[in-house]
Amino acid sequence: MDSSSLLKEYPLNPVVWDEMCVQNEVRAPYHKVYEFLKQISTEDLTRKEEMARRLFMNQGITFTVYSSGEGIEKIFPFDVIPRIITAAEWDFIERGIKQRLKALNLFLKDIYHNQFILKDGVVPIEMIYSCPHFLREMHQLNVPHDIYVHIAGIDIIRDADGEFYVLEDNLRTPSGVSYMLENREITKRIFPDLLPQNNVRTVMQYPQLLYKNNPNGLLGVAGLMSAYRKGNVAIVNAPGNGVADDKAVYIHVPAMIKYYLNEEPILKNVPTYQLNNPDEQAYVFENMARMVIKKTNESGGYGMLIGSAATEKEMEDFKVAITANPREFIAQPIISLSSAPCYLNGKLQPRRIDLRPFALCGPDGIEIVPGGLTRVALREGSLVVNSSQGGGSKDTWILSK
Structure with a gap:
């Protein structure tokens, strides 16, 4: 690409935090990617983009849109320019997610047992009892290792101030893990030299972490709840944990952290x-x-x-x-959402992004996969990153220290 016009034609919004650039200067984590983009022709980058699209199609990497009442499968849009997060930024995000999930697991155990947080007025009792995901059948039921949330996807955004915030907690059926893994595989195919040059941490240990944390999990078995009540199986995630990802309950997560952990939240709520x-x-x-x-x-x-x-x-x-x-x-x-460079119509264009890191909670603690699903609002000016609403995704690079 023409290095003289690469940044000149990259339209920065002065009120939006851009992950690659600040005041027409390239941020340090993106230097090597920027140098690569200066050396590759537009034609070659377009061929890489087409190669990625064919790989997604051939491997059946799709998602289903239900808005019309019919399930329509579409190829998951993938942008070839990675999103890069420094080791220090990742350490902050990781500590914040672990703290949050510790508090949420304690909250779920509490509301299905002693309900101290309700009795002390920290969370309104009517907020919990009115939640459609609060299951009275779970009252006084002891779950293995007191873990209600085994797999979580926590949606993180960066505002114009450069700070990271939690936008949502996805604790029931957090989607996107397979896209995270496939994005990395396809990046390795189209840019085989870029990953090692940038000391990017791997995401491919996720399947091993999943098995290690939940070796006895079962799904879709007749009589499952009866076996669950007897303590013979673990269900991932635990029934009734949806009360903790109710968006009305989200408001109270900072108070939960202070109540159960006696700590200030590392990651703020919006x-x-x-x-x-x-x-x-x-x-x-x-x-x-x-x-x-x-x-x-x-x-x-x-x-x-x-x-x-x-x-x-x-x-x-x-x-x-x-x-x-x-x-x-x-x-x-x-919230403005930070922007990141996307390769669209033969040139770099900033588009708004978020990040969904995936966490696995097991008896030995909480492990966060060093990566996650960066979702992209591909439509110009859009803040909606959901694939069902026209969004796509990027490979997420966490740099080693």
Whole structure:
């Protein structure tokens, strides 16, 4: 690519943190990738992109869109330019996720046993009992090793201030692990020399970690709950753990960390408004154009409204729905999301991204795979990274120390 125009044609947004560039200078972690991009022709990079697309197609790496009521399979869009995270940044993220999952597992044990956190008023009791994923059948049921969350995908974003925040906790069925693994395999095929040059940590130990942490897990067995109650099997993840990834309960995770661990949260939450609180609801209604409204138990980008992109009618429809069932919604200020370079239409373009690291919790502790799924909002100006809403993904490189 023409080195003289590579950055000149890369349109930086001054109010967005860009992972590769700052004030038209390349950040240190991206130097080697940048030098590689200067040396490769646009034609060669386009061929690499097409090779990646064919590999995804031939291996059947797809996802299903259900928005039309029919399951439509699509190839998972993959951007060939990796997202790079330094060793120091990863250490911070890793410590924050481990702290968060320790607290969430303690919370789940507590609410299905003594309910101290409810009795002490740290989390409102009605918030838990109104959650559709709270299972009374789990009351006083002891799960193996007190682990309710075995596999988690924690969604992390970086705001304009450069800080990392937790956007969501995915604790029931965190998707995307296979895409993380395949992204790395395809990167090794199309850029065989770049990974070793950058001292990138491997993600391929995930299957071994999964087996090590859960060697006796079973799924889809007749009489499973009966065997589970007797302690003969472990279910991954534990039934009833969805109460901890309810978006209305997410608000209370920082308080859980302080309550159970007596620590300050390492990773902050995104500021969040509870819409069953009249004052907070009134504030959100007055500032809806600057808010993201989410249904508390939807996923995949469904049941969501981005105020800045919504019509007046859409906002009014949401207000009616919120007024009727305020417990089912939360609101968050629109977060800018950091951008990263993507190869689109023959040139580098910044697109918004998030990160979903995957954690495995076992009797020997919590292990975080050094990587994760970087999701990309491929549409220009979009903040929605979900594949079902037009998003794609990147390989995520964690640099060694």
